Amino acid sequence: xxxxxxxxxxxxxxxxxxxxxxxxxxxxxxxxxxxxxxxxxxxxxxxxxxxxxxxxxxxxxxxxxxxxxxxxxxxxxxxxxxxxxxxxxxxxxxxxxxxxxxxxxxxxxxxxxxxxxxxxxxxxxxxxxxxxxxxxxxxxxxxxxxxxxxxxxxxxxxxxxxxxxxxxxxxxxxxxxxxxxxxxxxxxxxxxxxxxxxxxxxxxxxxxxxxxxxxxxxxxxxxxxxxxxxxxxxxxxxxxxxxxxxxxxxxxxxxxxxxxxxxxxxxxxxxxxxxxxxxxxxxxxxxxxxxxxxxxxxxxxx
Amino acid sequence: xxxxxxxxxxxxxxxxxxxxxxxxxxxxxxxxxxxxxxxxxxxxxxxxxxxxxxxxxxxxxxxxxxxxxxxxxxxxxxxxxxxxxxxxxxxxxxxxxxxxxxxxxxxxxxxxxxxxxxxxxxxxxxxxxxxxxxxxxxxxxxxxxxxxxxxxxxxxxxxxxxxxxxxxxxxxxxxxxxxxxxxxxxxxxxxxxxxxxxxxxxxxxxxxxxxxxxxxxxxxxxxxxxxxxxxxxxxxxxxxxxxxxxxxxxxxxxxxxxxxxxxxxxxxxxxxxxxxxxxxxxxxxxxxxxxxxxxxxxxxxxxxxxxxxxxxxxxxxxxxxxxxxxxxxxxxxxxxxxxxxxxxxxxxxxxxxxxxxxxxxxxxxxxxxxxxxxxxxxxxxxxxxxxxxxxxxxxxxxxxxxxxxxxxxxxxxxxxxxxxxxxxxxxxxxxxxxxxxxxxxxxxxxxxxxxxxxxxxxxxxxxxxxxxxxxxxxxxxxxxxxxxxxxxx
Numbered sequence: 001x002x003x004x005x006x007x008x009x010x011x012x013x014x015x016x017x018x019x020x021x022x023x024x025x026x027x028x029x030x031x032x033x034x035x036x037x038x039x040x041x042x043x044x045x046x047x048x049x050x051x052x053x054x055x056x057x058x059x060x061x062x063x064x065x066x067x068x069x070x071x072x073x074x075x076x077x078x079x080x081x082x083x084x085x086x087x088x089x090x091x092x093x094x095x096x097x098x099x100x101x102x103x104x105x106x107x108x109x110x111x112x113x114x115x116x117x118x119x120x121x122x123x124x125x126x127x128x129x130x131x132x133x134x135x136x137x138x139x140x141x142x143x144x145x146x147x148x149x150x151x152x153x154x155x156x157x158x159x160x161x162x163x164x165x166x167x168x169x170x171x172x173x174x175x176x177x178x179x180x181x182x183x184x185x186x187x188x189x190x191x192x193x194x195x196x197x198x199x200x201x202x203x204x205x206x207x208x209x210x211x212x213x214x215x216x217x218x219x220x221x222x223x224x225x226x227x228x229x230x231x232x233x234x235x236x237x238x239x240x241x242x243x244x245x246x247x248x249x250x251x252x253x254x255x256x257x258x259x260x261x262x263x264x265x266x267x268x269x270x271x272x273x274x275x276x277x278x279x280x281x282x283x284x285x286x287x288x289x290x291x292x293x294x295x296x297x298x299x300x301x302x
Numbered sequence: 303x304x305x306x307x308x309x310x311x312x313x314x315x316x317x318x319x320x321x322x323x324x325x326x327x328x329x330x331x332x333x334x335x336x337x338x339x340x341x342x343x344x345x346x347x348x349x350x351x352x353x354x355x356x357x358x359x360x361x362x363x364x365x366x367x368x369x370x371x372x373x374x375x376x377x378x379x380x381x382x383x384x385x386x387x388x389x390x391x392x393x394x395x396x397x398x399x400x401x402x403x404x405x406x407x408x409x410x411x412x413x414x415x416x417x418x419x420x421x422x423x424x425x426x427x428x429x430x431x432x433x434x435x436x437x438x439x440x441x442x443x444x445x446x447x448x449x450x451x452x453x454x455x456x457x458x459x460x461x462x463x464x465x466x467x468x469x470x471x472x473x474x475x476x477x478x479x480x481x482x483x484x485x486x487x488x489x490x491x492x493x494x495x496x497x498x499x500x501x502x503x504x505x506x507x508x509x510x511x512x513x514x515x516x517x518x519x520x521x522x523x524x525x526x527x528x529x530x531x532x533x534x535x536x537x538x539x540x541x542x543x544x545x546x547x548x549x550x551x552x553x554x555x556x557x558x559x560x561x562x563x564x565x566x567x568x569x570x571x572x573x574x575x576x577x578x579x580x581x582x583x584x585x586x587x588x589x590x591x592x593x594x595x596x597x598x599x600x601x602x603x604x605x606x607x608x609x610x611x612x613x614x615x616x617x618x619x620x621x622x623x624x625x626x627x628x629x630x631x632x633x634x635x636x637x638x639x640x641x642x643x644x645x646x647x648x649x650x651x652x653x654x655x656x657x658x659x660x661x662x663x664x665x666x667x668x669x670x671x672x673x674x675x676x677x678x679x680x681x682x683x684x685x686x687x688x689x690x691x692x693x694x695x696x697x698x699x700x701x702x703x704x705x706x707x708x709x710x711x712x713x714x715x716x717x718x719x720x721x722x723x724x725x726x727x728x729x730x731x732x733x734x735x736x737x738x739x740x741x742x743x744x745x746x747x748x749x750x751x752x753x754x755x756x757x758x759x760x761x762x763x764x765x766x767x768x769x770x771x772x773x774x775x776x777x778x779x780x781x782x783x784x785x786x787x788x789x790x791x
Contacts, residue, residue: 031691038697039593046590049583050604056619056665057607059629063622074627074643119351126348138349145360147718149726149771151744152764153360156367159757179359186352240612242729243744247751256614260729264736268625275618282610289610290603294677 057279063268064088064276071269092273095266101258102277104170108245108254109238111174113231116181117189121227124189129198139187146183153179154244161248168250176248177238184237185230188292192226193219229292232285239281368768370761371552376543379529381522385409385508392522393513399540400514401529404521407483408443408505420506421526425481426458427501430491433474438489439500440477447497458499465493481505511538556762565746568731571656572742573724576663580720581713583664584671589701591672592679609669617733620662621647624654624734647734655735662730667723671716678712679705717778722771743767 063071067085070076092098126132127139157176158167166172196219204214245257253261259274266274378396382389385407395401408423426447429439442463451460463475474490481503491497509529512521514537530541556562587605595601608616623629624646634640646654682705690700728744731737737745743763750760 027694034696039595042590042593043595045586046595046601049587049590050601053604053607053665056623056629060619060622072627074632076627076629076632119355122348123352126345130345130348132342132345135345138353141356142352145356147722147771147775148360148364149722149764149767151726151728151747152367152768153364155747155751155757155760155764156363156370157359158751159370160363160366175359179356182352182356236610240610240615242612242614243726243748246748256612256729259618260614260732263733268622268627271618272622275615275622278612278615278618282612282615283607286607286610287603290599290606293606293609293673294680 057283060272060275060279063272064092068267068269071267071272088269088273089276092270092277095270097253097258098255098274101253101255104249104252105239105254105256108170108174108177109235111171112177112181112238113234115174115178116185116234117227117231119178120182120185120189120230123186125193127186127190128193142183142186145179146187150180150241150243154247157244158247167248168252170249170252170254173245173248173252173254174238176244177241180241180244181234181237185234188230188233189223189227192223192230192292195226196222226292229289233289233292236282236285236289240278367761368765370758371765372548372550372762373546374543374549374551374758375546377547377549378543378545379524379540380544381511381520381524383522385510385523389523392520394545395513395519395540397540397543401509401511401538401540402514403509403511403529403531403536403538405510406526407508407510407523409482409508409525423505423507425503425505426499427481427503428463428477428491428497428499430463430495430497432489432495433492438477438491440479440488441481441485441503442475442477442491446475447499449499457502460496460498463491463493463495463497509538552758552762553765556759556766559746559750559759561741561746561749565741565743568656568740569725569727569742572659572663572727573721575656575660576667576724577717577720579660580664580668580671581716584668584675584716587668587672588675588679591676605672606669608666609673611666612729613666613727614729614733616662616666617730620658620665620730621733624658647736649739652740655740658734659727659730659740662734663724663727666730667720671720674712674716674719675709678709682708714778718775721774721778725767725770725774743770 065084065086065088067083067087068091070083070085071088123138127135154176157172161167161169161172200218200222201211201214204218205211209217240256242256242260245254246260249257255274256278259266259271259278263271376397378394379399380391381393381395383392386409408425424444425441426444427439427441428447429437432438446464447458447461448464449458449461451458453459474492476487477489477491479485479488482505507526508523509526509531510521510523511529513519524544528540528542528544529538531538591598591602591605621628626643626645626647630646631640631643634644635642645651646658686704686708687700690704695703726744727742728748731740731742731745735741737749741749743766747760747763747767750756750763
């Protein structure tokens, strides 16, 4: 699917012979007019939708970087970040448990990232490269896990961790998040491996490399960006996850769990600054992941 | 198509493995390695860690969790015919049954796993000189020995036999073969005889009990840890069961929970309100992306921004809009529609809370539907659309008669996914509805666990959500298949 193919309407219209017959000319100009109107409509829709998404984000960001008085004030100032101040932010960061929650969130997300990548890479490679009895069953099982509701899993895991003395630890939460992230990670990694032709690996072996060497020097460099993207996705998933985090932790709250359980008795400033911290990683990471989004969900919809 | 250029170029088109394209999952990989059992095993080794992990942290806890909802760990107390673990069951009493305590006896404690505040007694293995001068040894109850000598760690090592008080009491203290009142007497010791303590046995007290309100039931023995003894020392109740039983009690408790119908109706209402709007909006967004505008990748980035955001953050986002001194009130007042701030998020304005939740969910979860639909759109051959256009089909006709039917599988997947997620909607509702004004199923699961500390009812809620998810997935699979068949005929 190339770019020229994509500009379907006008390109295809021009290929129609004979171009000078009056019917074709009339049809062509009608299509062109319709097309131009359509494009204007499309741009307008695009801008409206983009505003619908951006305005709320923008508002919370400006609230997170202003004085506490402004957060409390009414009616709100529409000018962004006026007056600009780190007062809200420093109030939030100095609140009890916030720094620890931030640290816990980072630790949980990093453990989840490492654990799920280490487990998913071999499995993804197997699904992408080998035809083996049970392959479809495995894919199906992985998809089924993805579709299971999180709430169903967190209560029994909490009970199990309580019994095993692992309750309320960042590590047990990371174990849970890994179970949640693993299916998606496996599917994404396998689609990344599938995009590297096996011939390249084979060629390496023809020239005398062992299978491991050809993996290390040929495949690995090509799949690294994709695997990094899936790792970032895992990180964001863990960073955002709030239900299991609230159920599985008590003292060692992660940031989302902390913000959630203090929603009812915290000030607006605390909430907006918390919202800002919850959103920032995803905004950054979405930028790097967006290329792979369609890989992920194209896979899943198979 | 910005997403799948890499890998496509150098590839043999006949391979069918078009890398990053959405169809990649369909492509069968080539049997890459030489036959032979060793290389046949390689893929299994590779998937083994994932399988083991999912079995340990997914399948097993899932099974346990569903058991919690239907299995009562301590449903009944088993009474046995003798105070020993080997006794035969003669009666089962449910938790809470009033008891008459008829007798008590110590029984060797075999497991100390979860035993914390047990009612216990100690027996000593003592040896000393009998009246006839011979050296004898046997078990006796702790109270029969006055400990006079202790090891450094406090363990009693020696003492004397206590004199028996009271008229007619046997002056000699019997030594038994085992630390058990029913075992045989092996020897006797005079009072005040010095003894050495060779071993200590800890016994748990067992009670012989009978159901107080129903004298027709048999009496039997049960360990004291399951019995709560009342002050008179003669009556008590079954505090906790010793065996589990399958029960529908937790499920009916969930159905009878005062928040259940609210939670369930709100969840359903939100779904009915959100899903149709969401799919229209997602289709619109997908068509915009598919139109390949200039700045297209910028729009794609913005459109997919909410995908990475936590539901809690989005809840806060819309709270900032709808709260009393929030953005919406400010805008309405700036345009002169309102004179002062209106309260949107309170118990008196539940429809507004629902409206805010619908908007928040539309904002948050439409992107993922869009991505799935765009994946589907990219799989539609351009030629098909161009042919339709040449035959005079307008844009909306093409959307209606070509794109939509071909998108049906993608829409099905998105529907299943969104419905499952809709049953789990949680943090948005708490952020906007406070957690008690407007409640949903996932919130009740959380409350049962977190506030009421009732794992079983929480699991019953979780089971309910799971069954709803599975039922709706099944329903969509059937419905869309039926529709495809109608379309074919």
